[in-house]
Amino acid sequence: MTSSTIDRIMERVPETRALRIGAGCMRDLPPLFASLFPGQSAFIIADDNTFQAAGESAQSMLTAVGITTFPPLIFSGSPTLHADHEHCAIIVARIHEYGAVPIAVGSGTINDLVKRAAFEAGVRYLVVATAASVDGYSSFGAALSVNQFKKTMECPAPLAILADPEILRSAPTPMGAAGYADLASKLTAGADWLIADAAGADPIDPEIWAMVQPPLRGWLAHPEGLKSGDAKALDAVFEGLTMTGFAMQVARQSRPASGSDHLFSHIWEMLGILDPNGEPPSHGFKVAIGTLIATAMMEICFRRPLTDADIEHACEQWPSWNQVEAAVADAFSSTPMYERVLEESAAKYIDTEALRARLRRMQAQWGDLGRKVAEQLMPYADLRDAFLQAECPVTPQEIGLTREAAIDTAHRAQMIRNRYTILDLLVELAWMPDVLAQLKQAPEYLTHPFGSEKEPTQL
Numbered sequence: 046m047t048s049s050t051i052d053r054i055m056e057r058v059p060e061t062r063a064l065r066i067g068a069g070c071m072r073d074l075p076p077l078f079a080s081l082f083p084g085q086s087a088f089i090i091a092d093d094n095t096f097q098a099a100g101e102s103a104q105s106m107l108t109a110v111g112i113t114t115f116p117p118l119i120f121s122g123s124p125t126l127h128a129d130h131e132h133c134a135i136i137v138a139r140i141h142e143y144g145a146v147p148i149a150v151g152s153g154t155i156n157d158l159v160k161r162a163a164f165e166a167g168v169r170y171l172v173v174a175t176a177a178s179v180d181g182y183s184s185f186g187a188a189l190s191v192n193q194f195k196k197t198m199e200c201p202a203p204l205a206i207l208a209d210p211e212i213l214r215s216a217p218t219p220m221g222a223a224g225y226a227d228l229a230s231k232l233t234a235g236a237d238w239l240i241a242d243a244a245g246a247d248p249i250d251p252e253i254w255a256m257v258q259p260p261l262r263g264w265l266a267h268p269e270g271l272k273s274g275d276a277k278a279l280d281a282v283f284e285g286l287t288m289t290g291f292a293m294q295v296a297r298q299s300r301p302a303s304g305s306d307h308l309f310s311h312i313w314e315m316l317g318i319l320d321p322n323g324e325p326p327s328h329g330f331k332v333a334i335g336t337l338i339a340t341a342m343m344e345i346c347f348r349r350p351l352t353d354a355d356i357e358h359a360c361e362q363w364p365s366w367n368q369v370e371a372a373v374a375d376a377f378s379s380t381p382m383y384e385r386v387l388e389e390s391a392a393k394y395i396d397t398e399a400l401r402a403r404l405r406r407m408q409a410q411w412g413d414l415g416r417k418v419a420e421q422l423m424p425y426a427d428l429r430d431a432f433l434q435a436e437c438p439v440t441p442q443e444i445g446l447t448r449e450a451a452i453d454t455a456h457r458a459q460m461i462r463n464r465y466t467i468l469d470l471l472v473e474l475a476w477m478p479d480v481l482a483q484l485k486q487a488p489e490y491l492t493h494p495f496g497s498e499k500e501p502t503q504l
């Protein structure tokens with residue numbers, strides 16, 4: 046993407062005013078700060094790894110040009126820093142104490158903490174990215190745990206974002222791989238939007254679509270460069286993730302970035318799954334498996350013709366709201382998500398007549414839709430190969446799930462959000478059990494091409 050294209054997009058983005066990507070862009074920090082926050086002082090929030098990677102030099106660049114900087118707030122990086130509200134409150138107190146502009150130096154967690162803290166303290170902030178790991182740098186809202194329950198909290202995106210590949214390459218390799226997978230999920234998220242558009246549930250906004258989908262294949266083109274810290278590969282992933290965040294800012298919702306792929310990962314997040322090393326898998330790694338499952342489900346679904354008999358059968362099978370309510374209670378009543386899931390499921394429930402009309406509408410465009418979805422997706426085998434090159438997980442075992450449990454998550458993932466995806470289509474067609482059974486029996490899906498892993502014991 047050329048700098049003039051980026052400038053054109055920046056004009057439409059409501060909350061972020063400046064983006065600097067590319068080698069040596071850290072030198073822009075002092076003039077950028079001075080133009081966005083004239084006459085103000087600054088302080089850096091980092092963890093001990095990110096302070097070393099970029100915080101220290103950021104601080105000396107600012108002081109060198111006469112910008113007052115207060116002592117940095119440095120969290121411990123091990124054990125892993127969590128995005129919880131207690132840490133956020135510490136930052137809020139420090140913003141009030143110093144009366145200075147916070148500069149987040151870090152990846153997803155530090156950025157989310159500072160994003161929310163700046164909002165609570167009534168100020169704006171700037172972020173220096175240290176890993177191409179998430180699309181959250183440039184999106185509004187922060188995913189924080191409050192009383193151990195993760196939720197997206199309201200807050201504007203940063204006023205400015207800087208990402209220098211020299212700094213991004215110092216991040217541990219799995220962070221770039223996680224970013225790659227989060228970016229690849231925009232393939233299935235786009236396919237879900239095509240399906241929702243065809244169903245009449247959520248029309249595509251062409252301008253928002255254009256911000257993410259046409260350049261997406263280009264951003265994903267260098268998976269092999271990530272592990273060697275290739276600047277072009279890291280830049281491309283960072284740019285893709287940032288543009289996706291901007292698309293969310295413009296759309297005021299996450300549809301451009303998140304489809305069935307992310308619904309799977311939300312369930313696994315709630316379950317607190319642990320990988321074979323006993324660590325919680327990163328957001329991007331959970332999304333990798335969600336994206337592979339979503340791709341497989343779409344491939345299986347659109348191989349099949351949609352007949353009149355299918356529609357009649359689906360209408361006969363269609364559950365009453367009371368039956369749906371009972372199924373939601375069965376799956377979620379013991380979790381903190383229950384009330385919200387019930388609301389989301391109720392909001393998308395339709396009666397049998399509306400179902401018949403929707404399925405007729407789908408039938409009329411079935412061939413076309415199947416072709417569009419196939420063009421939008423990377424074929425499963427290609428996606429898996431790209432993940433292998435980027436060192437993303439390709440089997441559920443790598444994130445601590447059995448293959449069966451990962452696939453069966455589809456039932457719960459369908460209930461949690463009023464956002465039409467392949468999961469809703471399969472439930473409405475009464476095809477979900479068949480498609481899941483086919484997926485489980487197909488040896489090419491969710492397996493490693495070079496051998497099998499041990500099944501994990503949990504779940």
Ligand SMILES: [Zn+2]
Pocket residue numbers: 180227307328332
């Ligand atoms: Zn994501």
